Amino acid sequence: MLNTSRLVSYLTMGLFFISLLSGFIVAFAYHPSLAFQSVQKINFLIPYGLFFRKLHYFSSEAFTLFLLLHVVYELSKQRVKISSSSWNYSILALVLVIILMFSGFVLKADASGKAAAEVTFNLLKETPILSNFLALLKDSSIFYYKFFIWHILFLPIILLYAIYKHTNTLQTRIEFISTALGVTILTLLIFSMPKDIVLGVDVKHLSSPWFFLGAENLLAKSWSPLSVNLFLATPFLFLILYFYTKHKNIIKVLLALWLIVYILISILLK
Numbered sequence: 024m025l026n027t028s029r030l031v032s033y034l035t036m037g038l039f040f041i042s043l044l045s046g047f048i049v050a051f052a053y054h055p056s057l058a059f060q061s062v063q064k065i066n067f068l069i070p071y072g073l074f075f076r077k078l079h080y081f082s083s084e085a086f087t088l089f090l091l092l093h094v095v096y097e098l099s100k101q102r103v104k105i106s107s108s109s110w111n112y113s114i115l116a117l118v119l120v121i122i123l124m125f126s127g128f129v130l131k132a133d134a135s136g137k138a139a140a141e142v143t144f145n146l147l148k149e150t151p152i153l154s155n156f157l158a159l160l161k162d163s164s165i166f167y168y169k170f171f172i173w174h175i176l177f178l179p180i181i182l183l184y185a186i187y188k189h190t191n192t193l194q195t196r197i198e199f200i201s202t203a204l205g206v207t208i209l210t211l212l213i214f215s216m217p218k219d220i221v222l223g224v225d226v227k228h229l230s231s232p233w234f235f236l237g238a239e240n241l242l243a244k245s246w247s248p249l250s251v252n253l254f255l256a257t258p259f260l261f262l263i264l265y266f267y268t269k270h271k272n273i274i275k276v277l278l279a280l281w282l283i284v285y286i287l288i289s290i291l292l293k
């Protein structure tokens with residue numbers, strides 16, 4: 024009999040596989056040199072293109088939400104039953120998923136994706152040490168080229184490795200992949216994807232992806248890129264500390280407080 028925690032882990036893995044698979048399919052029609060046009064071609068010209076794009080979008084969103092649920096579930100337990108290396112790989116996986124979600128948002132190459140890329144360049148440029156990594160993302164000839172390579176190749180490979188090291192296996196059960204597929208298809212039938220915003224069209228406000236809204240609002244309130252980056256890194260530092268400290272309950276309270284503050288900043292600080 025499966026308990027809820029197991030169920031969440033297996034479904035998370037199922038959604039991960041759907042996200043990877045649909046990503047590979049969409050990537051066949053995506054061209055970083057004609058990014059926006061190729062996304063519109065996927066939407067309107069390629070048979071089942073929009074279906075697979077939606078499958079990728081909703082499975083990725085659901086994967087991220089289930090992953091966060093998995094973290095909350097594990098933290099709610101009294102004892103941590105995994106090794107320190109498995110714990111550290113789980114935090115690496117969490118960071119990689121957020122970067123994958125963000126780079127995917129950029130890759131759709133509409134006005135909000137382009138703005139998100141520009142903000143990332145500025146955040147990196149203005150932050151000591153991180154500025155050295157700017158060249159890993161910024162390409163002088165094809166704007167989306169490096170984001171593309173990271174998103175479809177390096178990040179998924181490192182993520183697969185991190186998940187493998189965290190769980191000791193990459194196996195999942197076929198029934199969970201099919202459940203994940205079913206859940207994703209149901210979601211895409213009920214909800215619509217955010218609309219792509221054509222470049223150059225005058226819109227009042229270009230929004231970041233939901234998990235980055237707090238950071239966007241802090242930047243708009245003139246927080247320096249360094250302080251925003253430090254603020255974003257805080258929960259991950261808490262998570263690392265959680266494994267090694269005896270005062271786990273204090274860390275849990277701090278994590279919950281950070282989350283509440285971040286949600287409030289995302290919603291109220293417009």
Ligand code: HEM
Binds near residue numbers: 174
């Ligand atoms: C678990 C890993 C992955 C996550 C979380 C993820 C997430 C995302 C997200 C959120 C988007 C934006 C969708 C949109 O708003 O249109 C996106 C776009 C994209 N992803 Fe992924 N992705 C993952 C893996 C992959 C893989 C393995 C590939 C290809 C091999 C891929 C290829 C693409 C392409 C080509 C786009 C741009 C087209 C579009 O916007 O639909 N992704 N991804």
